[in-house]
Amino acid sequence: MxxxxxxxxxxxxxxxxxxxxxxxxxxxxxxxxxxxxxxxxxxxxxxRDKSNDTTIQNDTIISAGNTIVDKFQDQNLSDNSNEKLYYYFKEPFTNESKALEKEKYSNKSLKKAERKPTNEDAQQAFIIYSKGNITDFVERGLQVRLGKCYENEVSIDEKNYRVTCNVVIVGPNVDELVKTISVFNNNTYDFYYEEDDLWKWNVTEETMNIPFDYSLYEENIKFLDEVGIVIK
The missing domain is CATH 1.20.890 (cAMP-dependent Protein Kinase, Chain A)
Known part of the structure; x- marks a missing residue:
């Protein structure tokens, strides 16, 4: 029995x-x-016991009543592609945006991060953050690339370490690129390090303002031109 x-x-x-x-x-x-x-x-x-963790957890960010997973289910996600590509890649280079950027970051107290995630770390973090919604896009060439990173004010110690980084998302497929930047449409994100976590680095929305990394975007606009994506 x-x-x-x-x-x-x-x-x-x-x-x-x-x-x-x-x-x-x-x-x-x-x-x-x-x-x-x-x-x-x-x-x-x-x-593992996370009762003593001090890092802010933001696996699912809610914005305007929608989770990230909900946003990826939006059938109109790739609409107005030219407008979205322009706003994401070119709008920061307008005179108005540059003037605001110069005034906003006259404070030079920010400290550049010597310890930061690699592009591969960032890409894996976004895959997890998207609940797997960009996995197929990544397999077809979508990339997450990092620029300048700065130590975040909320960093506590080596086990609870956070940086705020410039981020650009690029890829050879216009539709998949537009869908991704429609959901992840910020130019900067926070990456926080958890020593006991499998992937170490995780991503969430920014908690600190940092200067826009013009060189990162200039370089990757050229990359898009090379793969045939022209932003008007």
Whole structure:
């Protein structure tokens, strides 16, 4: 009798694991499947105690009543592509924006971050932040690139470390690029470091104003020209 019960429990466990595996794979794709399975094991099977964590957690940012996942389901996300591309890449270079930028950041007390995520760290962080919605885009060439980063005021210690970075998102596919920058339309984001987390660096909305990185955007506008995306 006991053996039969154990067999049923084992079968149920295997079926549950199979369902979880399929669910994760279908959400994030093969590129991030292995790391996501490790994260599931850490968070769901052997969760760590986060009661003493002081880092701000913002896995799901709510804006105008919509989560990031909701925004990616918007059927009109890629509408007005020329306008969105111009606003994201070119508008900061207008005389009006430059004048505001110069006045806004006359304060030179900001400290450049010596320790910051790599482009690969940032890209992985955005994949997780988007709940897997940009995984296929990344596999087809979408990239997250970082510019200048500054130490954030809320950094506490080496285990709870935060930087605010200039971020640009580029890619060869206009539709996928526009969809992504429609959701992640800021030029700067916070990256916070958690020593015990699988991916170390996580991303969330900025909590500190930093100067716009013109050279980062100039370089990547040239990249878009090279792949045939002309911003008017």
């Amino acid at each position: 006991i053996k039969n019960i154990l067999k049923v429990l084992l079968l149920f466990t295997l079926l549950l694991f199979g369902w979880v595996t399929w669910k994760i794979y279908s959400t994030v794709g093969w590129t991030n499947f292995k790391s996501t399975m490790k994260h599931f094991a850490q968070e769901k099977i052997l969760p």
